[in-house]
Amino acid sequence: xxxxxxxxxxxxxxxxxxxxxxxxxxxxxxxxxxxxxxxxxxxxxxxxxxxxxxxxxxxxxxxxxxxxxxxxxxxxxxxxxxxxxxxxxxxxxxxxxxxxxxxxxxxxxxxxxxxxxxxxxxxxxxxxxxxxxxxxxxxxxxxxxxxxxxxxxxxxxxxxxxxxxxxxxxxxxxxxxxxxxxxxxxxxxxxxxxxxxxxxxxxxxxxxxxxxxxxxxxxxxxxxxxxxxxxxxxxxxxxxxxxxxxxxxxxxxxxxxxxxxxxxxxxxxxxxxxxxxxxxxxxxxxxxxxxxxxxxxxxxxxxxxxxxxxxxxxxxxxxxxxxxxxxxxxxxxxxxxxxxxxxxxxxxxxxxxxxxxxxxxxxxxxxxxxxxxxxxxxxxxxxxxxxxxxxxxxxxxxxxxxxxxxxxxxxxxxxxxxxxxxxxxxxxxxxxxxxxxxxxxxxxxxxxxxxxxxxxxxxxxxxxx
Amino acid sequence: xxxxxxxxxxxxxxxxxxxxxxxxxxxxxxxxxxxxxxxxxxxxxxxxxxxxxxxxxxxxxxxxxxxxxxxxxxxxxxxxxxxxxxxxxxxxxxxxxxxxxxxxxxxxxxxxxxxxxxxxxxxxxxxxxxxxxxxxxxxxxxxxxxxxxxxxxxxxxxxxxxxxxxxxxxxxxxxxxxxxxxxxxxxxxxxxxxxxxxxxxxxxxxxxxxxxxxxxxxxxxxxxxxxxxxxxxxxxxxxxxxxxxxxxxxxxxxxxxxxxxxxxxxxxxxxxxxxxxxxxxxxxxxxxxxxxxxxxxxxxxxxxxxxxxxxxxxxxxxxxxxxxxxxxxxxxxxxxxxxxxxxxxxxxxxxxxxxxxxxxxxxxxxxxxxxxxxxxxxxxxxxxxxxxxxxxxxxxxxxxxxxxxxxxxxxxxxxxxxxxxxxxxxxxxxxxxxxxxxxxxxxxxxxxxxxxxxxxxxxxxxxxxxxxxxxxxxxxxxx
Numbered sequence: 009x010x011x012x013x014x015x016x017x018x019x020x021x022x023x024x025x026x027x028x029x030x031x032x033x034x035x036x037x038x039x040x041x042x043x044x045x046x047x048x049x050x051x052x053x054x055x056x057x058x059x060x061x062x063x064x065x066x067x068x069x070x071x072x073x074x075x076x077x078x079x080x081x082x083x084x085x086x087x088x089x090x091x092x093x094x095x096x097x098x099x100x101x102x103x104x105x106x107x108x109x110x111x112x113x114x115x116x117x118x119x120x121x122x123x124x125x126x127x128x129x130x131x132x133x134x135x136x137x138x139x140x141x142x143x144x145x146x147x148x149x150x151x152x153x154x155x156x157x158x159x160x161x162x163x164x165x166x167x168x169x170x171x172x173x174x175x176x177x178x179x180x181x182x183x184x185x186x187x188x189x190x191x192x193x194x195x196x197x198x199x200x201x202x203x204x205x206x207x208x209x210x211x212x213x214x215x216x217x218x219x220x221x222x223x224x225x226x227x228x229x230x231x232x233x234x235x236x237x238x239x240x241x242x243x244x245x246x247x248x249x250x251x252x253x254x255x256x257x258x259x260x261x262x263x264x265x266x267x268x269x270x271x272x273x274x275x276x277x278x279x280x281x282x283x284x285x286x287x288x289x290x291x292x293x294x295x296x297x298x299x300x301x302x303x304x305x306x307x308x309x310x311x312x313x314x315x316x317x318x319x320x321x322x323x324x325x326x327x328x329x330x331x332x333x334x335x336x337x338x339x340x341x342x343x344x345x346x347x348x349x350x351x352x353x354x355x356x357x358x359x360x361x362x363x364x365x366x367x368x369x370x371x372x373x374x375x376x377x378x379x380x381x382x383x384x385x386x387x388x389x390x391x392x393x394x395x396x397x398x399x400x401x402x403x404x405x406x407x408x409x410x411x412x413x414x415x416x417x418x419x420x421x422x423x424x425x426x427x428x429x430x431x432x433x434x435x436x437x438x439x440x441x442x443x444x445x446x447x448x449x450x451x452x453x454x455x456x457x458x459x460x461x462x463x464x465x466x467x468x469x470x471x472x473x
Numbered sequence: 474x475x476x477x478x479x480x481x482x483x484x485x486x487x488x489x490x491x492x493x494x495x496x497x498x499x500x501x502x503x504x505x506x507x508x509x510x511x512x513x514x515x516x517x518x519x520x521x522x523x524x525x526x527x528x529x530x531x532x533x534x535x536x537x538x539x540x541x542x543x544x545x546x547x548x549x550x551x552x553x554x555x556x557x558x559x560x561x562x563x564x565x566x567x568x569x570x571x572x573x574x575x576x577x578x579x580x581x582x583x584x585x586x587x588x589x590x591x592x593x594x595x596x597x598x599x600x601x602x603x604x605x606x607x608x609x610x611x612x613x614x615x616x617x618x619x620x621x622x623x624x625x626x627x628x629x630x631x632x633x634x635x636x637x638x639x640x641x642x643x644x645x646x647x648x649x650x651x652x653x654x655x656x657x658x659x660x661x662x663x664x665x666x667x668x669x670x671x672x673x674x675x676x677x678x679x680x681x682x683x684x685x686x687x688x689x690x691x692x693x694x695x696x697x698x699x700x701x702x703x704x705x706x707x708x709x710x711x712x713x714x715x716x717x718x719x720x721x722x723x724x725x726x727x728x729x730x731x732x733x734x735x736x737x738x739x740x741x742x743x744x745x746x747x748x749x750x751x752x753x754x755x756x757x758x759x760x761x762x763x764x765x766x767x768x769x770x771x772x773x774x775x776x777x778x779x780x781x782x783x784x785x786x787x788x789x790x791x792x793x794x795x796x797x798x799x800x801x802x803x804x805x806x807x808x809x810x811x812x813x814x815x816x817x818x819x820x821x822x823x824x825x826x827x828x829x830x831x832x833x834x835x836x837x838x839x840x841x842x843x844x845x846x847x848x849x850x851x852x853x854x855x856x857x858x859x860x861x862x863x864x865x866x867x868x869x870x871x872x873x874x875x876x877x878x879x880x881x882x883x884x885x886x887x888x889x890x891x892x893x894x895x896x897x898x899x900x901x902x903x904x905x906x907x908x909x910x911x912x913x914x915x916x917x918x919x920x921x922x923x924x925x926x927x928x929x930x931x932x933x934x935x936x937x938x939x940x941x942x943x944x945x946x947x948x949x950x951x952x
Contacts, residue, residue, distance in 0.1 A: 038536035038606065038607065038704060039536045039586075039605045039606075039607055042535070042536055062534065064532075064533070064534045064865065065511070065861045065862075065864070065865040066508075066509040066510065066511050066861055067861050067862055067865060101500075102500055102502065105793070106784075106789065106793045109783050109784045110784045110851070111502075112784075113782050113783060113784035113851065113855045114784065114847070114850070114851030114852075114854055114855060115505055115851075115854060115858065116854045116855055116857055116858015116859065117855075117858055118783075118859065118862065119783070133862050134858070135505075135508065135509070135858045135861070136509055137505055137506040137507060137508050137509055138505045138506075140503040140506075141502065141503050141504075141505055144502060144503050161796070162793065162794070162795075162796045163796070164796075165796030165797070166792055166793075166796050166798070166799055167799070168821075169752070169796075169797070169798050169799040169819065169820065169821060170799035170800070172751055172752050172819070172821065173752060173798075173799055173800065173819040174799075176751055177648065177750060177751050177752045177819065178647070179643070179646035179647065237509065281749070282646050283643070283646050284642050284643060284645055284646045285639055285642050285643045285646075310583075314583070315579070315582075315583060315588060316579045317576075317579035317580050317582065317583040322576065322579075325632065325636070326575070326576075326632060329632060329635065332635065332636045332639035332640060332643075333636070333640070359639065359640075359643065361639070362639075362642075392580075392583055392584045395584065395585070395586045395605065396583055396584075396586050398586060398605070399537065399585075399586025399587065399604060399605050400586070402535035402536065402537050402605075403535070403537065403603070405534070405535055406534045406535045406537075406865070406866045406867065407866055408866075409862040409865045409866075410865070
């Protein structure tokens, strides 16, 4: 209805996911003492199992997250990790094509799957009396996949339409999350077209499907998370029963996904056939996940671009009046600060005034950042950032029937072998000082570490000014 | 261990791939146990002396609170040449009050771990503040201040208008936005529900005086209700609400006039020319009843079976069988005076005509035959199961409760919804399908695409109106 407001709301949503966590020590009461219950164990076949009870509603979330994302998909098969995700709904040993969807819906549940940099997740939110059914469905497709040529062809068509509707037929072509990593990174694993070239999506074969499944869809490469109206004992018993006999399988050695440090600023201008107003996306390479600088920038993020109070919003939109919308975050458009495990960008998008150029925006951004680098942030700002992050975490925890909670637990189990980080990561954020934030901004938010794409309408259409 | 790989040969799939470890597999599909009780916390309601209703309920999964002030006037109250005034008013009130600057407001919201936003729909404007529940009183106070005392600073209004002008220009590049705009415009005609988009002229016409008048006329305690959902103490919330809103004077205001719906006979196609489009963005729909019509339940169920769920007929047909599209769906939305259903899909150019054929086939089939047996039971179970999910977050519960007060639904709507869905018979769902799709078969079809690439597929549609991307009538492209 109203894009500027919608975009601001999106920005808040993304940041809810992006901020995720924070605990102001100054605070007392319910917010400061809130803890997510976490039980964790591993089955003999290597499957990680996480349970988090919550009995407020008679629903459960069943999620399986596999440690295979689009980053390391086969080199001549861009988009394959995502195409494969679609295949997981096309039938397994005891569940026919699309029957997974039918069974879940007809039992009062919803479901989805998504492919990200380093993982692919599958989940159901079900009435709690259907818990075992949900776990059985996930176990059946972890154990066995049954794909026909017709079903593969069908989903190649569906995925091609998905790429068309989300990228090729859209203004800006998802440049801020799909285009930017391809320009900012140099290692193919970080720099290819994750959604896929249509020709490579079309070229996928049943052999590819089988090989990918056999290689990565094994219990020792996955985590099962159940949250909601159940008990730890019940879930552990059912996990043993349905997943316990699925054989494990040695994983191939991980490829080198490291990204060489960027030494000079990269700027690109792209003509856009469909867009009618310009926008610029830019990203800085982030410090490694869970390092001190990572936590410092995590706290700067809400102050820099979190909402309408943020420094970039206030400067670009209110003071200078050169932009209509601004948004940004870690793992922007795809996830949050914690649900990836490799080189990552801190990305921003600014929809700016048509009579200007992207460089004008970057100049103002550099002034804002330079202010932080020179003067730092105040103690009060730091305190508020910590309050804000905690509040954002809570929003994530209760979103989508508890899926937000399950997904975060899954990422911490898969990448850190420690789902209880959902609680303990607060302590690391709490340690961050204003000086840490200033130092991290000085080191990482510099032009030499930045890549930008200025997306300019091919035809100047006028209007809007 | 290595997975054993079996090749399964079958008539249809000689090359089928099956990767299985058959030993120990749990082959039997587990039964679903007895349904566990679902109960929402009780709601407390009080009416302040100035006529404002305050509704409070506890929802304590996380220590947060959601505070929503709903003004019972929205886009349908925009003057005819001022599309967007209600929406811009909802935003402009946040940009400064007699007590706080725009920046004060934003900083205070941030410090309470919160967000503050406005949403304008056809019949209402909602101002929502969310944050940590320990700041409940502060958030209520802030919402009261922006609702009661907006200052509409000249400079802030100018910035807001500029943002709207730019996003309006930007939106026209989105084929889905254009399809929706034209669908609503041609479905509702002269009815205020036709307006979903602003225009350059209507935005330019907004000024401090217009905002002030709209605010004066509609932002009134007797035209509003406050809904607070969260980990809160109801007594404290009532006290805070009374303190914050008690001094808001009521004024008599007229209820919005009900405008009769125009009627549509037959199927009308509106083709929006978008040169070089690689997909056709298709919308098909019709009028339906208002939100508190007793037939709403069976129509909602019929739409779920048609295209309102992942496991719906239209998804099974044009996605999972034919591979025409990624995200086909059907929306059923009802407002205070009327509603509509709308099927949407983005399909590759070559299957534009075949998609319409399948959509109309499914519509006619559901109207003629209805649904029963496993499909009907499954759809009922889906909607029953969805309800606890939808109300499991503070925002979701607030949305459901908001609709009760917005559309004058029975107060026990949240408690009776699941039973009402469960009681629907095959005869009723068939009647629901006919009420949903329109018994006369009337429909508005909007296609945003490239005429040259799809015209051969649309030969059977004789009544086609051509539009340019801004919605102006034109001739057939290339003629």
